[in-house]
Amino acid sequence: MADVHDYIDQNLPRFREELFEFLRIPSVSARSEHREDMRAAAEWLYEKMRAVGLEAMIEETPGHPIVVGEWRGAGDDAPTVLVYGHYDVQPVEPLELWTSPPFEPTIRDGRIYARGSVDDKGQLYLHVKAAEAHLKTNGQLPVNLIILAEGEEEIGSANLLPFVERNADRLAASAVVISDSTMFAPGMPTIGASLRGLAYFEIHVQGPAQDLHSGSYGGAVVNPANALARIIASFHDENGRVAIEGFYDDVAAAPEFVEQIRSLPFDDEAFRAEVGAPALGGEAGYGTLERLWVRPTLDVNGLLSGYTGEGAKTVLPARAMAKVSCRLVPDQNPKRIQELFEAHVRRVAPEGVTVTVHALHGAEPWKARLEGPVYEAAARALEQAFGRAPVYAGEGGSIPIVPAFERILGAPVLLMGFGLPGENAHAPNEWMSLENFEKGTHAAAALLTELGVRG
Ligand code: BES
Ligand code: ZN
Numbered sequence: 001m002a003d004v005h006d007y008i009d010q011n012l013p014r015f016r017e018e019l020f021e022f023l024r025i026p027s028v029s030a031r032s033e034h035r036e037d038m039r040a041a042a043e044w045l046y047e048k049m050r051a052v053g054l055e056a057m058i059e060e061t062p063g064h065p066i067v068v069g070e071w072r073g074a075g076d077d078a079p080t081v082l083v084y085g086h087y088d089v090q091p092v093e094p095l096e097l098w099t100s101p102p103f104e105p106t107i108r109d110g111r112i113y114a115r116g117s118v119d120d121k122g123q124l125y126l127h128v129k130a131a132e133a134h135l136k137t138n139g140q141l142p143v144n145l146i147i148l149a150e151g152e153e154e155i156g157s158a159n160l161l162p163f164v165e166r167n168a169d170r171l172a173a174s175a176v177v178i179s180d181s182t183m184f185a186p187g188m189p190t191i192g193a194s195l196r197g198l199a200y201f202e203i204h205v206q207g208p209a210q211d212l213h214s215g216s217y218g219g220a221v222v223n224p225a226n227a228l229a230r231i232i233a234s235f236h237d238e239n240g241r242v243a244i245e246g247f248y249d250d251v252a253a254a255p256e257f258v259e260q261i262r263s264l265p266f267d268d269e270a271f272r273a274e275v276g277a278p279a280l281g282g283e284a285g286y287g288t289l290e291r292l293w294v295r296p297t298l299d300v301n302g303l304l305s306g307y308t309g310e311g312a313k314t315v316l317p318a319r320a321m322a323k324v325s326c327r328l329v330p331d332q333n334p335k336r337i338q339e340l341f342e343a344h345v346r347r348v349a350p351e352g353v354t355v356t357v358h359a360l361h362g363a364e365p366w367k368a369r370l371e372g373p374v375y376e377a378a379a380r381a382l383e384q385a386f387g388r389a390p391v392y393a394g395e396g397g398s399i400p401i402v403p404a405f406e407r408i409l410g411a412p413v414l415l416m417g418f419g420l421p422g423e424n425a426h427a428p429n430e431w432m433s434l435e436n437f438e439k440g441t442h443a444a445a446a447l448l449t450e451l452g453v454r455g
Pocket of ligand 1: 119120153154155156180181182198332361362363396397398399400
């Protein structure tokens with residue numbers, strides 16, 4: 001199989017150029033003005049899949065299209081591997097904080113800077129190139145392969161779930177491989193051991209019919225911004241615990257995780273410096289990795305109310321809004337958390353304003369079983385590509401479709417991510433390491449070999 005890896009080494013500059021083309025398409029799923037760009041990204045990927053020899057299809061959904069590439073030449077007795085990724089990206093604002101424009105990929109310090117470089121276009125595309133390396137050198141793949149790319153991961157994957165349900169037979173696989181997560185540290189290949197779930201809400205607070213003079217009316221009319229601040233303040237107690245009744249009821253103990261966390265080298269001060277915060281903080285009684293991987297959270301993601309322009313304007317705003325997300329851990333359930341959240345807000349909402357809660361997207365938490373032939377194959381592939389055995393680490397983020405893959409397809413999900421701490425996913429100056437794009441491509445190609453060999 002050495003020729004497969006030679007092929008990757010020889011063609012890497014072209015792979016990179018192609019990835020740059022992909023990154024230039026502003027496929028922001030959350031924004032309706034990017035609808036056509038979403039289609040352009042799907043079509044670009046479709047063409048690239050065809051070019052490497054996959055049978056490709058664009059599948060329409062009520063939202064953004066799904067792209068499926070298939071190769072079935074290994075025969076019915078060979079295993080089938082389903083690679084999943086997403087071609088949509090997060091919005092780029094605030095634009096002024098980008099050093100180079102988000103959709104003009106730029107290399108600096110061994111990194112590709114662009115929106116979507118690591119989340120997830122780079123990590124998705126390296127699987128297409130790994131398939132190419134096999135097909136162009138051997139005329140075949142060691143396994144049957146399906147590459148499934150969606151355009152709505154960053155907005156909750158609502159249309160992918162029914163697609164997977166409807167196409168369960170076609171998507172049947174013995175392993176699901178996903179590269180959409182981060183390595184624990186540079187040079188340390190990582191298998192993701194868990195994902196947190198998500199429950200996302202908007203709180204709207206309506207006061208008077210319109211903004212009022214804060215002198216003529218202030219003090220006699222309930223201020224929606226003040227009211228919202230009180231609601232938000234009620235979400236945590238003084239120990240940093242979420243104060244919503246019942247919030248922790250379904251949190252499962254994770255003793256083996258705590259063991260694992262202890263075995264990983266982690267430096268709080270380096271982490272603090274990486275995020276640039278004056279100090280770290282969170283739920284009392286837990287270390288940083290526990291807070292990130294095995295504890296649920298509640299965070300305000302955005303706030304809107306009143307006058308925020310230059311200087312002082314004396315005004316009592318008519319309304320206020322907050323976007324709030326809870327990261328969930330096994331065995332919490334997003335629907336149940338929604339009920340508890342709504343009940344809590346109803347209970348603490350001050351008189352004199354109208355408070356409404358809207359639930360946006362959600363995702364179930366997930367935990368890997370971390371055993372069996374797929375995980376063994378992954379460990380060998382990662383060791384070949386990176387020169388050392390992988391570590392197993394939790395992931396604080398969410399990939400909504402993952403639990404459904406296991407439930408509907410009955411196949412284990414493998415998180416083999418090539419992002420790095422500090423990669424600025426969802427933030428200005430997102431980057432992917434060039435070295436990880438290269439080693440990730442080798443690892444993805446080696447994984448196909450390993451999964452083929454072991455049947
Ligand atoms: N790649 C991330 C998920 C991720 C982040 C995995 C960090 C492991 C570590 C993915 O693209 C993402 O951002 N997902 C969203 C899902 C949400 C919109 C439902 C998330 O976690 O916010
Ligand atoms: Zn993301």
